[in-house]
Amino acid sequence: MIQLCSNDDPPVSFTVPRKAVELSKTIKTMLEDLEGFDMEQTPIPLPNVDAPTLELIVKWVEQHQDDPPPVEKPRVEDDDSDDSDADDDQEPEVVIPEWDKKFLPTDDEQKNQLFKLLNAANYLEIKPLLDIGCKYVADKISGQTVEWVRDYLNMENDYTPEEEAKLKEEIAWAEGL
Amino acid sequence: SMATFEAEVGRRQAENDQLPRALANIDEQIVCDQLTDELPDNFLEQFNQLLDRPLEQVLHLLPAHQVAQMRLVSRRFNHLIRKCSKTMPKxxxxxxxxxxxxxxxxxxxxxxxxxxxxxxxxxxxxxxxxxxxxxxxxxxxxxxxxxxxxxxxxxxxxxxxxxxxxxxxxxxxxxxxxxxxxxxxxxxxxxxxxxxxxxxxxxxxxxxxxxxxxxxxxxxxxxxxxxxxxxxxxxxxxxxxxxxxxxxxxxxxxxxxxxxxxxxxxxxxxxxxxxxxxxxxxxxxxxxxxxxxxxxxxxxxxxxxxxxxxxxxxxxxxxxxxxxxxxxxxx
Structure with missing residues (x-):
């Protein structure tokens, strides 16, 4: 068993089977690097995860510890200098399993908890959890207006009116497609 | 002798006491390394917003006609969508x-x-x-x-x-x-x-x-x-x-x-x-x-x-x- 500690003061500790905790690539790599140390006696501090989020993470990894491992694909580092032919390389469609649908904090008042969970899944590199969470958020904002998306994702419009007008003009060109 | 034995026990005990501290330091370094590498400086103030990578993944799952529109959400959105435009839905x-x-x-x-x-x-x-x-x-x-x-x-x-x-x-x-x-x-x-x-x-x-x-x-x-x-x-x-x-x-x-x-x-x-x-x-x-x-x-x-x-x-x-x-x- 492995102990994980939240970033709260005082930290909240969770004891998790090693197999389950190794669904986190970040922790798995750390455990491999520290091979030889008695990790069962040493709590692992997670400075980016609070207790309610860690509780969700633990619940998810315990539920999915016997799942077949996800197919690993190298992440395409996508920036302006990248000239890889990534546009032809489609990711398979993500389907959210029934248990996960009930597990995800999807009520509107829980949306910030959902974002914390996805940030934690990203930090801990739990790809399947990140995939289903992102799929949920994408489905939620799909077809919604810019204003609605801003509100849902807790973002502010930080454009000047001139910048916004210029951007709208640029976007409008391809609207008819 | 008993004195030698007690000295050896003391030395081992001291080593044992140091180990968890050393280990905690290693853990801290490894975990914090990820923090400085992947997360923005004001990460702790941004708990209510998705970080760039999850947000990028969300954007990749949107229909192509909506992605360009999403540039209007905020400067951060626009920057992220432009940065990933090679692989964004088009x-x-x-x-x-x-x-x-x-x-x-x-x-x-x-x-x-x-x-x-x-x-x-x-x-x-x-x-x-x-x-x-x-x-x-x-x-x-x-x-x-x-x-x-x-x-x-x-x-x-x-x-x-x-x-x-x-x-x-x-x-x-x-x-x-x-x-x-x-x-x-x-x-x-x-x-x-x-x-x-x-x-x-x-x-x-x-x-x-x-x-x-x-x-x-x-x-x-x-x-x-x-x-x-x-x-x-x-x-x-x-x-x-x-x-x-x-x-x-x-x-x-x-x-x-x-x-x-x-x-x-x-x-x-x-x-x-x-x-x-x-x-x-x-x-x-x-x-x-x-x-x-x-x-x-x-x-x-x-x-x-x-x-x-x-x-x-x-x-x-x-x-x-x-x-x-x-x-x-x-x-």
Whole structure:
């Protein structure tokens, strides 16, 4: 068993089977690097995860510890200098399993908890959890207006009116497609 | 002795006491390393917002028509979408795109549907924006025309080579003024479209610099099954293009049974090579017309091959008859 500690003061500790905790690539790599140390006696501090989020993470990894491992694909580092032919390389469609649908904090008042969970899944590199969470958020904002998306994702419009007008003009060109 | 034993126990105990502290330090370093590498400085204030990577993943799952709109959400969204524009979902455009230019520094871009009807058009000048920004979230397929005036100048071709664009035309047609088109930019453009381009036309193009077109430039476009080099102004000032047997024979290896090779002013083409081309082509297995299509592609029958040579010094009717006559009789 492995102990994980939240970033709260005082930290909240969770004891998790090693197999389950190794669904986190970040922790798995750390455990491999520290091979030889008695990790069962040493709590692992997670400075980016609070207790309610860690509780969700633990619940998810315990539920999915016997799942077949996800197919690993190298992440395409996508920036302006990248000239890889990534546009032809489609990711398979993500389907959210029934248990996960009930597990995800999807009520509107829980949306910030959902974002914390996805940030934690990203930090801990739990790809399947990140995939289903992102799929949920994408489905939620799909077809919604810019204003609605801003509100849902807790973002502010930080454009000047001139910048916004210029951007709208640029976007409008391809609207008819 | 007991004293030695107690000293050894004390030493071991001290070592044991140090181990968890050392281990905690290692843990802290490893975990914190990830923090400094991947998370923004104000991470702790951003708990209620998705971080860049999850947000990027969410954006990748949106329908293409919504992604460009999402740039309006905030500067952070715009930055992230632009940064990842190579892999973001893009609107498909498989009709035509036509570039025209009547003045240096100005280019108009028009999207047309597959029946040639205009969908949208804009004119870009030096300070109004860049072509590469206009096309950032569109996947260009179909036909690409560089017509009217200086539409294929280096600045335009260089813009179309930006790494974040997805330019995948099957047919590229140059029919404007090529006086300000350099080999370097044209070659880079052809390399960029090489995965998709099947047909390349320099049709009614004018002011073609004498050293612009050559085997290696045509070769940059990869396996073509159609090449036309028929410039405007076919008088005595027609340049001699350095397109030779090499380009013709390369086309004989193209996948499709249908093909055309229509060139003008290419003295490097020889009747012997025409014979070799025909022999190769006749041996090729032809796709069955109508098997899973109408039997036509770009207006040509699947199983047709057209060779046309105008003002190519070595290709005269008599020379071709002498070299290839027996093949035609056989057919």
């Amino acid at each position: 609107k498909e455009h498989n009709g035509s795109i036509s570039f025209k230019s009547y003045d240096i520094g100005e280019v108009s871009a028009e999207l047309l549907d597959d029946r040639g009807r205009g969908i949208t058009k804009t004119t870009l000048t030096g300070n109004k924006g860049a072509l590469s920004e206009l096309l950032r979230f569109i996947r260009i397929g179909g036909k690409m025309y560089f017509s009217h005036g200086l539409s294929a100048v280096d600045e335009v071709l260089d813009q179309l080579c930006k790494a974040w664009l997805t330019i995948r035309p099957e047919v590229v047609i140059f029919s404007g003024d090529l006086s300000q088109t350099s080999r370097k930019s044209l070659k880079a453009f052809l390399v960029n479209v090489e995965p998709s381009i099947r047909r390349l036309h320099f049709q009614e193009a004018y002011n073609i610099p004498h050293n612009l077109l050559s085997d290696d430039l045509i070769g940059a476009a990869g396996w073509l099954d159609g090449l036309i080099v028929l410039p405007m102004g076919r008088g005595s000032n027609l340049p001699n293009f350095n397109i030779t047997d090499k380009s013709l024979l390369t086309m004989a290896d193209a996948d499709l049974g249908s093909s055309y090779f229509c060139v003008m002013g290419c003295s490097g083409i020889t009747p012997g090579c025409i014979r070799a081309f025909i022999q190769k082509w006749m041996k090729k297995e032809k796709p069955k017309a109508g098997a899973n299509s109408t039997g036509y592609r770009y207006g040509d029958k699947w199983d047709r091959c057209t060779l046309a040579f105008y003002k190519c010094a070595n290709v005269t009717p008599a020379a071709v008859e002498e070299s290839c006559g027996d093949l035609f009789k056989k057919k």
